[in-house]
Amino acid sequence: MTAQREDAEPADVTAPPAPAGTAAASRGNASVFWRYWTASTVSQVGDAVTTVALPLLAVSVLHASAFEVSLLPAAQYAAWIAIGLPAGVIVQRLRCAAPSW
DSSP, rough: OOOOOOOOOOOOOOOOOOOOTTTHHHHHHHHHHHHHHHHHHHHHHHHHHHHHHHHHHHHHHTOHHHHHHHHHHHHHHHHHHHHHHHHHHHHHSSSOOOOOO
């Protein structure tokens, strides 16, 4: 066993980034892909559960009629329209910035 001095600085253990096109760089891209894929899958499962569970909950707990249950998806689309249209107008009026890459 070798003893280190207490005042010695620790060695730098971080490696420089791998050059593009190498196996190490593709592993980094794979990590980003799997993180994105997992987040997308969780989001889509949540949307599917909401799409199925919300009307069932309305019928079983609130004893909603067919018309009232049909208002649930209409309210979801109305929210997208109420937020999306003004947001589109605002974004279109903003000045475009040059790409930073």
